[in-house]
Amino acid sequence: MSPQELAGDSLVRFFAAQQHWAQETRRGYRNTAVSFFGWAHKAGLLDANPADSLPAIKASPPAPRPAPDRVYRGALIAADPRVMLMLRLAAELGMRRAEVAQVATTDLIEGFDGYQLVVHGKGGKLRTLPCSDELGDAIALGAAGHTPGAKTTGYLFPNGGGGNFRNGCAKFGDGHLAPKTVGVLVSRAMAAEGWTMHKLRHRFATLAYRGSRNMPAVQQLLGHASLATSQLYIAVDDTEVRAAMMAASDAPPARLRGLERLA
Secondary structure (H helix, E strand, O other): HHHHHHOOHHHHHHHHHOOOOHHHHHHHHHHHHHHHHHHHOOOOOOOOOOHHOOOOOOOOOOOOOOHHHHHHHHHHOOOOOOHHHHHHHHHOOOHHHHHHHEHHHHEEEEEEEEEEEEEHHHHHHHEEEEOOOHHHHHHHHHHHHOOOOOOOEEEOOEOOOOOOOHHHHHHHHOEEEEEEHHHHHHHHHHHOOOOHHHHHHHHHHHHHHHHHOOOOHHHHHHHOHHHHHHHHHOOOOOOHHHHHOOOOOHOOHHHHHHHHHOO
């Protein structure tokens, strides 16, 4: 069916049939449909906008679940050197599994203030992250740093004997490990049920915000397009919530403060 033949009720039925979609996935596709069909209608390519029939979808309430110290440290102890480096890239730099899979020695930059890592993010977008000297030294060793006999240059996690040239496509035979493989290896190391590599990204965001209180900086580090998305990754500090409650509880009511002055 061409876009010109698509009716609003057909689009609604299509969305309703996708019962496997999470709320944020549904919301993202809905926004894409609204943008595309809205543009096509304004450009005169469509007589009517079928996306007008799609109901608005509220954003999911924040539900961050950062991996706790116990899980992360246990994974580091149990992992082999290769997976340990994957864990560190996710936990210390907040990188996605696809970004970890694509790291190459040529992405490491030694600036005036120390190492920096060029990260190949979603949609081919690049961002540069500051990197500790210890982690930078590990990246500089290449695959040979975690696997004896491997290459000292090229992809950090090569697939097979390749790894000397960048390949962001689905063909990984002469390039890096598939992102799914990286995710599986890290999740296995974390062992505890329900803890995944993405929860290390939540951990990074939570610790980065608590240490800096700078949301725009955290957004930049995560590579998000909006602050709202970054906020979904940051767990509320229970200690601070309790402190806020106690501050309100300890403050005497205005009426009582007035009586105290008269006493």
